[in-house]
Amino acid sequence: AQSVAQPEDQVNVAEGNPLTVKCTYSVSGNPYLFWYVQYPNRGLQFLLKYITGDNLVKGSYGFEAEFNKSQTSFHLKKPSALVSDSALYFCAVRDMRNNAGNMLTFGGGTRLMVKP
Amino acid sequence: EPEVTQTPSHQVTQMGQEVILRCVPISNHLYFYWYRQILGQKVEFLVSFYNNEISEKSEIFDDQFSVERPDGSNFTLKIRSTKLEDSAMYFCASRPDWADTQYFGPGTRLTVL
Numbered sequence: 194a195q196s197v198a199q200p201e202d203q204v205n206v207a208e209g210n211p212l213t214v215k216c217t218y219s220v221s222g223n224p225y226l227f228w229y230v231q232y233p234n235r236g237l238q239f240l241l242k243y244i245t246g247d248n249l250v251k252g253s254y255g256f257e258a259e260f261n262k263s264q265t266s267f268h269l270k271k272p273s274a275l276v277s278d279s280a281l282y283f284c285a286v287r288d289m290r291n292n293a294g295n296m297l298t299f300g301g302g303t304r305l306m307v308k309p
Numbered sequence: 310e311p312e313v314t315q316t317p318s319h320q321v322t323q324m325g326q327e328v329i330l331r332c333v334p335i336s337n338h339l340y341f342y343w344y345r346q347i348l349g350q351k352v353e354f355l356v357s358f359y360n361n362e363i364s365e366k367s368e369i370f371d372d373q374f375s376v377e378r379p380d381g382s383n384f385t386l387k388i389r390s391t392k393l394e395d396s397a398m399y400f401c402a403s404r405p406d407w408a409d410t411q412y413f414g415p416g417t418r419l420t421v422l
Contacts, residue, residue: 225409236313236400237352237413244409283352287409295340295404296365297411299352 195220195288199300206274206307214269214303216284225287226267227297228258232280240282243267254278274307281305311335313414315401321420322391330386330417332401341384342402342411343376345369352400358384391421 196219206212218224225244229237241252243260251257258269267284281304285297314333322328334341343355356366358376375387384403388395398418402411 227410229413234415236315236415237402239410239412242410285352295409295411296342296354296357296367297344298354299344301351 195224195286195298197284197286197298197300199282199284199303201303202301203304203306206305208276208307208309209273212269212271212274212278212305212307214282214284214305216267216269216300217265218267218284218286219265220286220288222288224267226258226260227285227287228252228256228267228269229283229285229299230280231283231302237283240269274305276307276309279305279307313401313403313412315399315414315417317417318415319418319420321422324393324421325390328388328391328419330388330399330401330419332384332386332403332414333382334384334401334403335405335412336382337405338403338412339406340364340404340411341376341378342404343386344400344402344413345397346400346416347394347397355386388419391419393421395419396421 198217227242228240243250248260256271281302283302284300316331341358346352354367356370357364373389377385398416400416401414404411
């Protein structure tokens with residue numbers, strides 16, 4: 194079974210400061226990891242993914258995430274937050290060994306609030 | 310940039326009624342998915358569909374649910390007899406066979422009264 198935990202329901206950060214949104218995962222095999230963002234009344238927008246290769250992956254809107262196998266984590270980061278980054282962020286995992294339908298398992302989401 | 314589209318954006322129905330939620334995946338994608346998100350809860354996988362058949366489904370996807378690709382563009386989710394607990398946001402997603410990223414539609418909010 195695969196699972197994802199996002200330990201923080203909400204993260205508050207001042208505009209211009211760095212932000213981190215935490216994610217830890219559990220899979221039987223090697224993970225495919227994803228971050229999605231959800232703005233109000235909108236669907237899930239893909240931000241970035243880790244499949245293989247460099248542990249630091251860069252994605253849309255200046256976001257990046259670091260894969261840490263020993264800590265089973267995939268934290269989302271951005272060096273300088275913008276007010277427009279305020280949204281709901283979801284981490285998701287897929288077990289590489291699951292080739293049937295490639296279902297994603299999502300974390301509970303973290304609301305990011307960036308204050309001016 | 311191509312997007313997954315879903316209709317309607319909001320559906321209100323009476324308990325026991327049948328509903329059909331519609332999705333148009335991105336045109337060259339071959340894998341299709343339905344997920345749901347009950348208010349305040351996690352996004353949950355329902356079903357995946359490939360080559361005109363279900364490839365995986367969750368425990369949520371019981372006999373009341375069915376999926377269909379009736380033509381070359383639409384992908385539908387049918388709930389035969391809706392229950393109050395079916396009230397949720399339903400997301401459709403698709404991906405090509407050469408990439409792992411699933412692209413999501415804007416969702417249909419289903420309200421069962």
